[in-house]
Amino acid sequence: MLSLLAASGGADPIHFADLGLVRGIDLGFFTLRFYSLAYLFGVIFAYWHTSKMIRQPGAPMAQRHVDDLFFYCTLGVIIGGRLGYAAFYTGGQTGIPSAFTDFSGEGLVKWQLLRLWDGGMSFHGGLIGVTLAMAYVAWRDRLNFIRVVDYVSVGVPLGMLLGRLANFVNGELWGRVSDVPWAMVFPGAGDLPRHPSQLYQAGLEGLAMLVIMLLLFWKTGARYRPGLLAGVFTLGMGTARFVNEFFREPDAQLADFAARTGLSMGQWLTIPLILTGLIVVLYALRSKPLTAGPQARA
Secondary structure (H helix, E strand, O other), X not given: OHHHHHHOOOOOOEEHHHHOOOOEEEOOOOEEXXXXXXXXXXXXXXXXXXXXXXXXXXXXXXHHHHHHHHXXXXXXXXXXXXXXXXXXXXXXXXXXXXXXXXXXXXXXXXXXXHOHHHOOOOHHHHHHHHHHHHHHHHHHHOOOHHHHHHHHHHHHHHHHHHHHHHHHHHOOOOEOEOOOOOOEEOOOOOOOOEOOHHHHHHHHHHHHHHHHHHHHHHHOOHHHOXXXXXXXXXXXXXXXXXXXXXXXXXXXXHHHHHHHHOOOXXXXXXXXXXXXXXXXXXXXXXXXXXXXXXXXXO
16 A cells, blocks of 8 residues: 555655545445444454354354354444543643533534544544453453453454554544655644555554464464463564554644653553563463363353
8 A cells, every 4th residue: 555655655745535445335225434434343343253264173162152242242343442542532731531521512422422423433432442351251251361361352453453553544643744755744633744554554554463373373382381472462462553653643632742741642651561472472471381182161
C-alpha cells in the first residue's frame, strides 16, 4: 500500500479524499460499516483458527470451551474496549472521563458511553476485557489459564490488522505531520500532510504479528512451553504499539498530556505490556516444556 502511495507522490501531497474510499457498504436502509466488519471477521477467524488448533496434540481445551470462550471474549472486546476508551482517552483537561457524563448525543441514545457508532474503542481496554473473559472461562471449567491465553493470542493480530485498515478507510486516527513521499492530507486534520499511521499499525501490530504467531504455533514447539505464545504476543504487540505511537497524532484531548509527559497515553499504557511480555517469555523459556499429552475432553 505504501509503495503505491509513494509512486503517486511528487511535489503535491496525497489527499485522502482523492482515493475515493467509502466507510461501508450501503444497503439502502442501513450502511454496514467496515469497522464493524473488521471486528466481525476478526472474531470469526479467531474462533475458526482456535477450533483448528485444539485438534492438535496436547490442546488445553475442547470445542465446547472454545464456543463459550469466544462468546465471553466478544463481550470483553466490546465492553472493555469502550470502557477503556472512556476511562483513558476522554479525560481532557479536567481528568474526568466525559463519556460517562455526556448525554448530548442525537437520536434515541443520548449517553455518549453507549454510542459506539460515533467511534472510540481502546486496544488496552479491549485487552483487559478479553483477559477477564479468558480468566472466567478458565476458572469456571478448571482450565490452565496461561495455556488458554496462548491459544487465543495466535488469532488476535488479524483483528488488529483489519481494524487498523478500517481506521484508514474511515480517515481517522491519522499520524503526525510529515514530509515523507507517502504523507497524506486527511479530512479534518488541517492542510498539512501526515503519516498514514493506521497503515503502519496494520503492518506491525497486525500483519507482522500474525505471521510471527502463526509460525510459532505451526512450525515450532512453542505451544508446549506454557506462556511463550502469550508472552511473545504481549511483548511484540506492546513494542509495535510503542513504536507506532511516535508516528501517530495524539488524541486532541490528550495532546497537552503527551507534550507534558513526553509520551502519548498509548505509550504509557503500553510500557506495562512490554515488561509483562518480557517476563512471561523469559519464564516460559526457562521452564521445562510440556510433552504432547491427550486432548482435552469434549
